[in-house]
Amino acid sequence: MSExxxxxxxxxxxxxxxxLTGLFLCTFLIVHLxxxxxxxxxxxxxxxxxxxxxxTHFPPIEVxxxxxxxxxxxxxxxxxxxxxxxxxxxxxxxASVSKSKVTWASKNMGLLGSILFLFIVIHxxxxxxxxxxxxxxxxxxxxxxxxxxxxxxxxxxxxxTDFEKSVSVVNDVEIVRVKDLHAKVAQSFSNIYYxxxxxxxxxxxxxxxxxxxxxxxxxxxxxxxxxxPIVSFIGTWVFGVIIPLGFAAMxxxxxxxxxxx
Amino acid sequence: xxxxxxxxxxxxxxxxxxxxKGAFVTYKAEGIxxxxxxxxxxxxxxxxxxxxxxxxxxxxxxxxxxxxxxxSLYINGxxxxxxxxxxxxxxxxxxxxxxxxxxxEPWRAAAFPIxxxxxxxxxxxxxxxxxxxxxxxxxxxxxxANEIPIPKVIADEAFNSATCIGCGACVAACKxxxxxxxxxAKVSQLGMLPQGQPERYSRVQAMVAQMxxxxxxxxxxxxxxxxxxxxxxxxxxxxxxxNDFFSAxxxxxxxxxxxxxxx
Numbered sequence: 322m323s324e325x326x327x328x329x330x331x332x333x334x335x336x337x338x339x340x341l342t343g344l345f346l347c348t349f350l351i352v353h354l355x356x357x358x359x360x361x362x363x364x365x366x367x368x369x370x371x372x373x374x375x376x377t378h379f380p381p382i383e384v385x386x387x388x389x390x391x392x393x394x395x396x397x398x399x400x401x402x403x404x405x406x407x408x409x410x411x412x413x414x415x416a417s418v419s420k421s422k423v424t425w426a427s428k429n430m431g432l433l434g435s436i437l438f439l440f441i442v443i444h445x446x447x448x449x450x451x452x453x454x455x456x457x458x459x460x461x462x463x464x465x466x467x468x469x470x471x472x473x474x475x476x477x478x479x480x481x482t483d484f485e486k487s488v489s490v491v492n493d494v495e496i497v498r499v500k501d502l503h504a505k506v507a508q509s510f511s512n513i514y515y516x517x518x519x520x521x522x523x524x525x526x527x528x529x530x531x532x533x534x535x536x537x538x539x540x541x542x543x544x545x546x547x548x549x550p551i552v553s554f555i556g557t558w559v560f561g562v563i564i565p566l567g568f569a570a571m572x573x574x575x576x577x578x579x580x581x582x
Numbered sequence: 583x584x585x586x587x588x589x590x591x592x593x594x595x596x597x598x599x600x601x602x603k604g605a606f607v608t609y610k611a612e613g614i615x616x617x618x619x620x621x622x623x624x625x626x627x628x629x630x631x632x633x634x635x636x637x638x639x640x641x642x643x644x645x646x647x648x649x650x651x652x653x654s655l656y657i658n659g660x661x662x663x664x665x666x667x668x669x670x671x672x673x674x675x676x677x678x679x680x681x682x683x684x685x686x687e688p689w690r691a692a693a694f695p696i697x698x699x700x701x702x703x704x705x706x707x708x709x710x711x712x713x714x715x716x717x718x719x720x721x722x723x724x725x726x727a728n729e730i731p732i733p734k735v736i737a738d739e740a741f742n743s744a745t746c747i748g749c750g751a752c753v754a755a756c757k758x759x760x761x762x763x764x765x766x767a768k769v770s771q772l773g774m775l776p777q778g779q780p781e782r783y784s785r786v787q788a789m790v791a792q793m794x795x796x797x798x799x800x801x802x803x804x805x806x807x808x809x810x811x812x813x814x815x816x817x818x819x820x821x822x823x824x825n826d827f828f829s830a831x832x833x834x835x836x837x838x839x840x841x842x843x844x845x
Contacts, residue, residue, distance in 0.1 A: 421660065
């Protein structure tokens with residue numbers, strides 16, 4: 322056991338933990354973006370709400386979710402520990418500004434990460450906390466005619482406050498009653514200030530991942546003439562561009578909808 | 583690229599010893615030939631100081647041909663000055679223009695305490711080397727030079743790593759004062775060759791442990807080290823070392839199974 326402790330307390334071991342938690346969070350982003358693309362479907366939030374209900378009630382996902390929260394905390398705490406250690410390694414700084422050719426993101430990962438942590442707090446307290454622990458999120462009833470496949474929806478008030486979801490079929494009409502997170506999302510995204518925070522946070526995410534994803538592979542020691550260009554391509558285009566752009570499109574899409582209405 | 587002599591203003595860090603408080607002192611460097619090296623320019627300034635009865639500026643230097651790793655100096659935001667792939671002794675004054683203000687600082691790192699002025703104590707590097715940066719060879723008959731076949735790519739890449747002169751520019755350039763480029767070059771130059779195999783995994787563990795004990799920062803893969811290294815050592819060395827380190831720590835069993843009979 323002490324050998325493990327020694328490994329993970331070494332400077333390289335701490336960086337390994339940063340890289341592992343960081344890449345785990347990266348894979349989460351793919352799933353998160355994939356699921357949230359349902360926000361773009363024009364079904365009154367039916368698929369999104371059913372998806373949200375599934376995520377919060379499927380035990381394996383619950384386990385992964387707690388692993389995810391732990392990863393965020395460990396990533397942040399280790400970043401703090403490493404940053405303090407790195408500052409101590411240079412107690413007296415230089416008078417002249419360093420002119421070494423390096424990317425801006427790689428020098429400011431701590432700042433970018435702190436902004437992202439703040440964003441995660443705002444983001445989770447607005448959606449995750451309200452959805453799971455308060456009664457501020459409403460409900461919707463979706464009626465799908467099984468013969469024609471047409472779906473209509475109305476607001477719905479359950480008899481008990483801890484109601485989550487019900488599915489029933491009456492006269493060839495499927496009735497799905499579920500918590501309406503979609504309306505909460507639409508409401509939050511109708512606020513321009515909120516949207517600006519989201520879009521800016523996604524810019525920060527882009528810079529953080531453009532360095533972070535590739536850096537993780539370097540930390541593992543997985544640098545190879547054949548594969549490193551692929552890693553750098555994925556790090557730049559998938560994690561640096563597509564994913565942040567995909568997330569940023571959501572508040573913009575919902576804000577434009579409120580203007581058009 | 584003027585042919586006439588140059589007049590420069592130097593802002594030099596002066597500090598009596600590690601415990602004393604240091605400060606920048608401004609000096610005029612006048613009549614400097616563009617063909618002088620940076621160290622020769624400092625020699626001229628020092629001669630002037632000695633004639634005036636002042637204490638000369640102390641700076642490290644030895645071979646003055648870019649191979650010993652003794653000269654240092656953080657010049658205008660760059661270790662070894664603004665040019666790529668050279669040491670301070672190979673930096674010529676024609677790189678600067680007449681009337682320029684040049685800020686000269688020592689390497690800044692907790693693991694490199696200031697001895698005096700611009701000279702820092704880099705013996706932390708020696709201790710890292712002593713921890714494992716060697717190959718144990720038994721004495722005996724001379725082995726034929728080509729007895730062990732080594733592919734040319736391996737030999738060349740190991741030699742590239744071995745060109746590290748241990749000057750500490752990587753530490754000076756790194757925002758975390760990390761010694762990863764130096765240590766990884768020293769681990770690689772032996773770890774890649776057949777002669778270095780027996781101690782490959784114990785070496786990397788011992789050298790990383792000593793690096794951590796010396797109080798260097800950790801690596802953020804920023805790449806300032808690679809950009810500023812006078813010998814253009816690549817960051818692939820760092821990844822190679824990480825790979826060996828994690829391989830040694832996490833996957834290699836260092837046990838000798840005892841015989842049940844106790845023999």
